[in-house]
Each structure stands twice: as structure tokens, then as C-alpha cells.
Amino acid sequence: MKNTWLILFSLGLFGWASCSRSTDAPTPEPQPEQLEMPIPTYFPKMVYNLSSNPVTYDGFQLGRSLFYDGILSRNGTIACGTCHQQAVAFTHHGHDLSHGIDDKIGMRNAPPIQNMAWEKTFFWDGGVHDLDLFPIAPIENPVEMDEKLPNVLQKLRDSKNPDYPQLFKKAFGTTEITTERFTKALSQFMVFLVSNNSRYDLYLRGTTNALTATEKEGLAIFRQKCGTCHEGELFTDQSFRNNGLSIARSTDEGRFRITQNPEDRYKFKVPSLRNVGYTSPYMHDGRFATLEQVLDHYAQNVKQTPNLDPLLQQNNQLGISLTSEEKQKIIAFLRTLSDEQFVKDYRFADPGFGKAF
Ligand code: HEC
Numbered sequence: 250m251k252n253t254w255l256i257l258f259s260l261g262l263f264g265w266a267s268c269s270r271s272t273d274a275p276t277p278e279p280q281p282e283q284l285e286m287p288i289p290t291y292f293p294k295m296v297y298n299l300s301s302n303p304v305t306y307d308g309f310q311l312g313r314s315l316f317y318d319g320i321l322s323r324n325g326t327i328a329c330g331t332c333h334q335q336a337v338a339f340t341h342h343g344h345d346l347s348h349g350i351d352d353k354i355g356m357r358n359a360p361p362i363q364n365m366a367w368e369k370t371f372f373w374d375g376g377v378h379d380l381d382l383f384p385i386a387p388i389e390n391p392v393e394m395d396e397k398l399p400n401v402l403q404k405l406r407d408s409k410n411p412d413y414p415q416l417f418k419k420a421f422g423t424t425e426i427t428t429e430r431f432t433k434a435l436s437q438f439m440v441f442l443v444s445n446n447s448r449y450d451l452y453l454r455g456t457t458n459a460l461t462a463t464e465k466e467g468l469a470i471f472r473q474k475c476g477t478c479h480e481g482e483l484f485t486d487q488s489f490r491n492n493g494l495s496i497a498r499s500t501d502e503g504r505f506r507i508t509q510n511p512e513d514r515y516k517f518k519v520p521s522l523r524n525v526g527y528t529s530p531y532m533h534d535g536r537f538a539t540l541e542q543v544l545d546h547y548a549q550n551v552k553q554t555p556n557l558d559p560l561l562q563q564n565n566q567l568g569i570s571l572t573s574e575e576k577q578k579i580i581a582f583l584r585t586l587s588d589e590q591f592v593k594d595y596r597f598a599d600p601g602f603g604k605a606f
């Protein structure tokens with residue numbers, strides 16, 4: 250079975266569904282149409298095991314319906330898409346800390362959902378490793394969706410509009426709704442959310458004038474002063490680090506919550522900076538509203554706190570030395586990471602508004 254999927258997936262990559270086959274070859278059994286996953290050559294190696302859950306058109310559409318459906322929450326009011334809004338790269342616009350059911354306030358800022366197939370761990374503290382296990386966390390979180398997974402599955406079985414049993418049948422060949430099929434459908438939607446069409450991507454793909462001279466200078470300064478942590482084309486080395494935020498009013502100990510290792514206190518996952526022009530406010534608690542404030546933090550507000558990253562305390566100096574001109578250039582560069590196509594792609598929109606592709 251596993252091998253069959255593997256072969257189907259590889260065939261799918263080459264546009265199996267649409268290419269012509271020689272007439273005397275045996276007709277394969279009809280299979281759900283595979284979607285060709287965009288895999289930019291300059292991205293690192295993919296982490297998600299696509300062969301265990303190949304993205305199909307119907308699986309993606311089911312995942313998309315689920316993502317935007319309040320049925321996943323206790324009282325029907327909160328969808329994944331409430332806190333992960335496409336127009337702002339699937340973050341929660343205007344909220345430093347996310348707001349969930351009954352307007353309860355969560356602990357952290359909602360990160361963008363993009364390029365998930367390349368992420369090794371999820372959450373600011375890396376508390377979840379497997380995207381297919383992820384949805385249980387927000388569904389059962391009392392300040393997010395406050396529902397029990399078995400109840401969600403039962404509501405889906407009883408649902409007529411949309412007719413979820415039929416949508417599961419299209420996606421997985423059976424009307425039977427299980428936890429595994431439910432989470433795999435959501436994963437299919439999420440892994441397909443690939444952002445790789447910013448101006449910076451055009452530049453990487455060879456359009457040298459896609460960036461202005463100032464933006465290119467910003468890129469060079471960024472690589473030199475920020476690029477160790479915000480490394481590579483996803484702008485993260487996926488490690489956990491303390492970047493010197495003030496902990497004066499903070500009770501969130503980050504990675505320590507997961508490992509209980511004192512050396513992890515106040516460390517958070519280095520976030521990707523793709524679409525950072527859309528995803529304000531910034532940091533795990535959304536404490537900064539603007540990129541100017543972020544740059545001011547690195548230049549003059551880094552605090553000596555437990556486990557502060559060695560990169561931010563070199564030569565007996567806290568922070569990163571930056572002139573105001575350098576800050577402006579870095580910001581100009583960061584804005585080239587905005588992928589307008591991604592935030593407007595109708596395939597990713599609430600199916601209430603967008604048509605299937
Ligand atoms: C009430 C707002 C809210 C709802 C509803 C919500 N999320 Fe989130 N989401 C968040 C917050 C806040 C975080 C970061 C939490 C943390 O790091 O502790 C997050 C993190 C994530 C991440 C990890 C991203 C990363 O880069 O680490 C994924 C994936 C995700 N959510 C998917 C979903 C899915 C799927 C649903 C629906 C089943 C959902 N979310 C519902 C607020 C929400």
C-alpha cells in the first residue's frame with residue numbers, strides 16, 4: 250500500500266493525471282487526482298513525508314473546508330481561519346495575543362501558516378513535531394476552540410451542509426470519518442500553502458532587477474548581521490534561541506516549557522521572515538507593532554537575560570550594531586519577502602468566497 254502511494258505520488262509529480270498514456274498500457278484504477286506540490290529548488294530538504302499523505306485535489310478541498318469551518322469549535326464560532334487569516338499570511342491580524350472562543354485571550358501570537366512542509370517543529374516552543382497531529386492542540390485548547398476531537402468527528406458525520414461524509418468519500422474513498430483522515434485532510438491543505446512568489450523569489454530565480462539597489466544592500470547587511478539565525482531561504486535555522494527580549498512582564502519561558510531544561514529558558518523558535526511585511530505584530534507575544542521597533546530592539550534594547558544568545562553579546566556589547574541607514578535598508582529588504590500572490594491566491598481562500606480551482 251505504502252509503495253503504491255509512493256509510485257502514484259512520483260507519477261503525480263510529472264502530471265500523471267493530465268499527461269497522455271499509450272493506449273495499450275493497462276488502464277490504472279481511477280485514483281484521486283494528485284496535486285503538483287510547488288517545491289522550489291532553493292528551499293531546504295522537505296521535512297513532511299508527502300508519500301504518507303499525498304496531496305490530492307479532493308483531500309486539499311476537504312482540508313480547506315475544515316480549516317474555515319467553525320464546526321471544529323465548541324460553539325461553532327471559531328475556525329482555524331479565524332486566527333490564521335489569508336490576507337495577512339495566515340496570522341491573526343490586529344492581535345498581539347490570539348483571541349479564541351468566547352473572546353478568551355491566548356498565550357501567544359499566531360504565527361503564519363506557510364511552507365509548513367519544511368518545518369521540523371511547530372509552535373513557538375517546538376511543542377509539536379508532527380503536522381498530522383497538530384490540529385488536536387488548538388481544537389482541545391480551552392482558550393482556542395475548546396472542543397473534544399470525538400465530538401468534532403461526530404458533528405462532521407452528522408453534517409449535511411457541507412455533506413462531510415461525501416467530501417471524505419471523495420478524498421479518501423470512504424464516508425467513514427476517522428481522526429487520521431480528518432488530520433490528514435487538514436495537513437493536505439496546510440502543506441500546500443507554499444509561499445515562494447515574493448519579489449525576492451523572482452530575484453533568486455534570476456530576475457536581477459526584481460530588487461532595487463537599496464533592497465540589495467539591505468539583503469547584504471541582513472545576511473551579515475541577521476543571517477546566522479534567520480538562515481537560508483526560509484530565513485530560519487529552525488533552532489530555539491533567546492534574542493534578548495525584556496522578560497520584565499513575561500511569564501512565558503518558551504522552550505523550557507517543553508524540555509524542562511534550564512538552558513532552554515526564554516528560548517523561542519527562530520521564526521521564518523517570509524511575509525514579515527504582512528504578519529505584524531511581531532515576536533511570540535506580538536510585543537512589537539512595526540519592523541522599526543524590531544530593528545530598534547536588536548540595535549539598542551537587547552537585554553541581558555538567562556540564556557541570551559552568544560551572537561547578541563559579542564565584544565562585551567549587547568545587541569547588533571546598526572546605523573539608522575542600515576536599519577532602513579534591512580527593512581526595505583524584508584518587505585521584498587511579501588508574497589502578494591500567496592495572500593490573494595483564491596485556492597487558499599475561504600470556500601465561501603473562492604471557487605475551487
Ligand atoms: C484562537 C486562535 C487560534 C485558532 C482557532 C487556531 N490557531 Fe493555530 N495557532 C494559534 C497560535 C496562538 C499559535 C502559536 C501557539 C504557540 O506557539 O504556542 C498557532 C500555531 C499554529 C501552527 C504552528 C505554526 C508554526 O509555525 O509553528 C499551525 C500549523 C496552526 N496553528 C494550525 C492551526 C489549525 C489547523 C487550526 C484549526 C484546527 C488552528 N491553528 C486554530 C492560534 C490559533
Ligand code: HEC
Nearest residue numbers: 474475478490492517518519520531532533543547558560
Ligand atoms: C541570535 C539569533 C537571532 C539573530 C542574530 C536575529 N534574530 Fe530575529 N529572531 C530570533 C528569534 C529567536 C526570534 C523570536 C523571538 C521571540 O519571539 O521570542 C526572532 C524574531 C524576529 C522577528 C519577528 C518575526 C515574527 O514573525 O514575529 C523579526 C522581524 C526578526 N527577528 C528580524 C531580525 C533581524 C532584522 C535581525 C538582524 C538585525 C535579526 N532578527 C537577528 C533570533 C535572531
